[in-house]
Amino acid sequence: MASYLEFEKPIAEIDSRITELESASGEDVDLSGEIEKLREKRATLLGGTYARLSPWQKTQVARHPGRPHFRDYVANIFDDFVPLGGDRYFAEDEAIIGGLAKLGERRVVLIGHEKGHDTESRLRHNFGMGKPEGYRKAIRLMDLAGRFGLPVVTLVDTSGAFPGIEAEERGQAEAIARSTEACLALPVPMVSAIVGEGGSGGAVALASAERVLMFEHAVYSVISPEGCASILWRTAENAPDAAEAMKMTAQDLLKIGVIDRIVAEPVGGAHRAPEKACASLGKALEEELETLGELDSTRLRAMREERFLRMGEG
Amino acid sequence: MSWLSRVRNSLPFGAKRETADNLWIKCPACDEMVFTKEYDENARVCPKCDHHGRIGTDMRFAILLDQGYEVLPTPQVREDPLKFKDTKAYPARLKQARAKNPHPDALTNAAGAIKGHRVVLGVQDFAFMGGSMGMAVGSAFVHGVDRALKDRVPYVICTAAGGARMQEGILSLMQMPKTTVAVRRLKEAGLPYIVVLTDPTTGGVTASYAMLGDVHIAEPGCLIGFAGARVIQNTIREQLPDGFQRAEYLHEHGMVDRVVHRHELRDELAMLLDYLSPRAAA
Numbered sequence: 283m284a285s286y287l288e289f290e291k292p293i294a295e296i297d298s299r300i301t302e303l304e305s306a307s308g309e310d311v312d313l314s315g316e317i318e319k320l321r322e323k324r325a326t327l328l329g330g331t332y333a334r335l336s337p338w339q340k341t342q343v344a345r346h347p348g349r350p351h352f353r354d355y356v357a358n359i360f361d362d363f364v365p366l367g368g369d370r371y372f373a374e375d376e377a378i379i380g381g382l383a384k385l386g387e388r389r390v391v392l393i394g395h396e397k398g399h400d401t402e403s404r405l406r407h408n409f410g411m412g413k414p415e416g417y418r419k420a421i422r423l424m425d426l427a428g429r430f431g432l433p434v435v436t437l438v439d440t441s442g443a444f445p446g447i448e449a450e451e452r453g454q455a456e457a458i459a460r461s462t463e464a465c466l467a468l469p470v471p472m473v474s475a476i477v478g479e480g481g482s483g484g485a486v487a488l489a490s491a492e493r494v495l496m497f498e499h500a501v502y503s504v505i506s507p508e509g510c511a512s513i514l515w516r517t518a519e520n521a522p523d524a525a526e527a528m529k530m531t532a533q534d535l536l537k538i539g540v541i542d543r544i545v546a547e548p549v550g551g552a553h554r555a556p557e558k559a560c561a562s563l564g565k566a567l568e569e570e571l572e573t574l575g576e577l578d579s580t581r582l583r584a585m586r587e588e589r590f591l592r593m594g595e596g
Numbered sequence: 597m598s599w600l601s602r603v604r605n606s607l608p609f610g611a612k613r614e615t616a617d618n619l620w621i622k623c624p625a626c627d628e629m630v631f632t633k634e635y636d637e638n639a640r641v642c643p644k645c646d647h648h649g650r651i652g653t654d655m656r657f658a659i660l661l662d663q664g665y666e667v668l669p670t671p672q673v674r675e676d677p678l679k680f681k682d683t684k685a686y687p688a689r690l691k692q693a694r695a696k697n698p699h700p701d702a703l704t705n706a707a708g709a710i711k712g713h714r715v716v717l718g719v720q721d722f723a724f725m726g727g728s729m730g731m732a733v734g735s736a737f738v739h740g741v742d743r744a745l746k747d748r749v750p751y752v753i754c755t756a757a758g759g760a761r762m763q764e765g766i767l768s769l770m771q772m773p774k775t776t777v778a779v780r781r782l783k784e785a786g787l788p789y790i791v792v793l794t795d796p797t798t799g800g801v802t803a804s805y806a807m808l809g810d811v812h813i814a815e816p817g818c819l820i821g822f823a824g825a826r827v828i829q830n831t832i833r834e835q836l837p838d839g840f841q842r843a844e845y846l847h848e849h850g851m852v853d854r855v856v857h858r859h860e861l862r863d864e865l866a867m868l869l870d871y872l873s874p875r876a877a878a
Contacts, residue, residue, distance in 0.1 A: 443803075445823030445831050450841060451849045455802035455822035462776050463808060482760075482769060483803040483822070490773040504760045504769040504800070509827075514682035514762060528765040529678050538677065540766050590774040591738065594677055594731050594767040 287342045293331065296324045328550045335499065337531050338522035341507055343499040344478045345441075348553035350560060352379055352396035355437055355477070358560035359567070360385055360392060366426075368419060372452065375416030377408040377444070378488075380423040385435065386568050391427035393420050393488060394437030397478070410479075411444035414457035417487055421457075421464040433471040433571050436488040441506060443484030458487040465490035466586055469579035473570045475545065475563060476500045476532075492585040493570050494540070496532040497563070498547040502540070503530035538594065543570070623647055625817075639858050648815045648858055650795055652697075653704045653719045656754055660862050661717060665708025668716075670700045671739045673731040678765050686763040689725065697724045701732035702757070705740035707747065711866035716744040718753040722796070729801050730761030734771030737805060741778040748874050750788035752865060755806045759799025759824075772804040779808045786875035790868060792861065793820050793843065793852065807851070811868055813861070814843035814852045 286294040300320050307313045335343065343349070356363045365381040367374040380393035395412065398404035420436075427434045443454055465472060465488070472491035480489065480502030496502060503510075507525035508518040515523065535541045545566045552559035574582065621632045625647030635642070639659050640649035657665060680686040694700060702724040706717050718740040720727045727733075737753070744751040760768035782789045791809030795818035802822055814820060821841035829836060839845045846852040856864045 443822065445827045447828065447832065447834070447836065447840070450821055450823065450828070453807070453849070453851050456807040456851055458803040458822070459772075459776065459805070459807040462773050462804065463780065466773060466776055466780060483772060483800055486769055486772050487803075490776070503766055504764075505762060510762050520682075524682075527678070527680050527682060528762070530766065535766060538767070540770060587777045587780075590770060590777050593770040593774055594764075595674060595735075 285346075285348065287339070287346065289331065289335075289339050289342070293324060293328055296320055296327065300324070325549075332499070332550055336522065337501070337525035337528075337534075338507060340499050340531050341479075341501050341521075341525055343551045343553070344497075344501045346551065346553045347399070348556075349478055350552055350556040351399060351439065351478075352394045352437055353399075354556055355394070355560055355563065356383070356392070358557055359564035363392065366419075366423060369415040369422060371415065371418060373413075373415045375408075375413050375419060376406055377410055377412045377440075378416035378420055380420060382432070383435075385564070385571065388568070388571060389432055390571070391423050391432045391434050392437070393423055393434065394477075395440040395484075395488070397439060408444060410440045411442060412440065412484055412487075413444050413446075413449045414452040414454050417443070417454075417457035417461040420461050420488060424461075424464045424468055428467075428469050431470055433473070433574070434465075434468060434491075435567055435571075436472070436474040436491065438474060438476045438480050438485045438489050438502075439478035440481050440484045441479050442481035443487070455483075458483045461487035462490045466590075467583070468586075469582065471571055471574035471577070471582060472586070473567055473574070475567065476502045476541070477563070481506060490586070490590065492582060492589060493542050493574065495543045495545050495563075495566055495570065496535065496541045497545050497552060497559070498532055499551050500532055501525075501530045502532075502535055503528050540593065624649065641858050646816070646857075648795065648817055650722050650756070652723060653699055653721045656719045657706050657708075657717065659858070660710060660752075660754075660865065661706060661708040661715075662711065665706045665717075668705040668707060668739065668743060670704060670732065671735040673735050676763070677731070677767055678763070680763040680765065682763070689763065693725050697721065699724070701736065702727045702729075703733040703736040703740075705736060705743065707743060707749075710752075710862060710869060713866055713869035714747065714749040715865075715869065716740050716747065716749060716751050718751065720754060720756040720794075720801070722756040722758070725761065726758035727756040727801075728758055728761035728768070729771050729799075730764040730768045731771065733757075733761070734774045737771075737775045738778045741782055744787055745781060745785055748785075748787065750790060750869055750872065750874065751782055752790045752792065753805065753809075754792040754794050755797040755801055756794045757797060757799065757801040759801065769800065772800050775805040776808065779805055783810075788869065788872040788874065790865065790872075792865075793846075794818050796820070798822070798824065810872065811854075812852045813864065814846065814855050815858055815861070816843055816855055818843045820846050820852070 360383040397410035398407040474489040507521040510524035511520035548555035623642040626645035
């Protein structure tokens with residue numbers, strides 16, 4: 283395992299102990315009983331830790347660099363992905379990727395944030411922080427989906443839309459508002475999954491769907507815990523308190539009706555077994571599209587409108 | 597009647613005892629000391645430098661609407677749905693804000709007319725928890741739109757918000773699609789939707805109903821943006837250009853149709869409403 287999170291220290295210690303014993307094991311020393319015991323201990327500890335993650339710990343997991351990203355979902359869940367580029371006005375924004383793809387037998391339009399996985403790709407994808415042209419590309423692709431009867435799947439994973447001078451000048455707010463509007467207007471099924479971080483307007487612009495799924499350890503909030511803490515507590519040090527107060531975990535959001543379904547992650551988080559995580563997400567997406575496939579455009583739009591009009595009032 | 601006498605007649609200035617504390621006000625832009633009475637009668641536009649100060653809901657209704665408008669009740673919403681507590685509990689903050697403000701939350705609607713053109717006018721008040729958008733603001737917006745749909749009249753909104761109401765967490769974020777549903781209904785019904793951006797309009801409000809108008813008007817010098825200037829500066833570590841995120845800057849970048857002086861706003865809206873009359877549903 284490449285990197286451990288702060289709260290995983292006890293697990294890291296057992297892991298290094300296991301490694302030590304393994305290398306000490308030889309033909310004359312049999313430590314397999316010892317190792318087996320440690321492995322069991324580790325499994326219990328890992329399961330227990332991940333069953334009781336605090337909102338702040340979940341934030342760390344959701345941001346884990348080894349967590350699967352858009353390209354991993356494309357590779358493991360979808361076939362024949364054809365990326366389509368550009369907003370036709372200004373540029374191609376690689377923070378938001380979209381195109382045509384097959385999910386099982388079904389043809390869909392797939393859109394999502396890509397954070398990147400190393401320095402070079404993180405810079406290229408701007409750490410998953412979309413600019414106006416990214417959201418305008420999403421609008422374009424949603425329009426395409428609507429006209430050709432292709433369901434829309436979005437995978438949300440962003441700390442937020444990019445806060446920068448040019449983004450403001452080119453109308454970041456307007457692009458986000460129009461993207462939200464485009465989601466709501468879709469005549470085809472739309473399923474969104476919050477797969478990592480669902481950060482504020484930059485997330486909701488791609489997640490105003492009739493069905494919203496969320497990974498077990500993903501987070502979704504109006505502002506980052508650090509941002510919330512620095513405004514309300516006047517110091518980012520209170521981020522764990524802010525994470526707690528904002529109710530940003532999948533479990534809390536399911537209770538208040540902001541999301542519809544939690545997708546289970548492998549024990550120890552999606553980053554410990556990305557392929558397993560992808561498989562459960564793929565299955566959930568197919569099931570959702572199967573159900574929605576029977577509804578006509580009037581019903582789909584009405585579902586979406588009702589969902590947001592009564593949000594928080596139930 | 598001029599806007600000036602309308603303001604004078606509709607606001608209870610005379611009743612307030614004038615003390616040294618409230619007799620004068622310092623213009624936040626030019627630091628000039630101005631008579632409070634003179635400042636209020638000028639709709640809180642500095643008589644020396646023309647800076648547009650922030651104004652409350654009732655003054656906004658008074659300067660824009662014909663006499664005899666009806667202030668609509670603020671819809672009831674679930675209060676403190678998340679049991680939010682930072683350094684203070686959210687209900688305590690709400691109570692404090694209500695004690696200092698004439699309306700129960702940050703967005704209030706009135707049904708009335710602008711120079712004879714019937715409208716529903718929504719006004720956001722920065723004085724109420726920074727105008728922030730939570731469930732009450734979202735619901736008031738939807739109610740205002742519903743009334744406009746029922747009466748088949750345009751909806752005009754004067755925006756002012758520091759952003760989302762953080763104490764309502766994700767539910768404040770959900771007001772973005774919620775209010776967007778309402779805007780879509782206006783458009784489908786063939787009703788004009790005019791946005792008047794006032795100081796400041798930022799965050800989730802800008803990134804939803806404030807940027808979806810048929811026409812965008814802004815008051816001179818007002819701050820309009822998505823991300824806060826400090827956040828941007830911390831991200832890019834560059835000096836921000838002069839006039840960044842001000843009304844004129846947004847006009848220059850194509851996000852605002854017209855920058856209009858507060859004293860001309862009523863005539864301007866009447867003129868637009870004269871062109872954009874409700875149509876039969878598309």
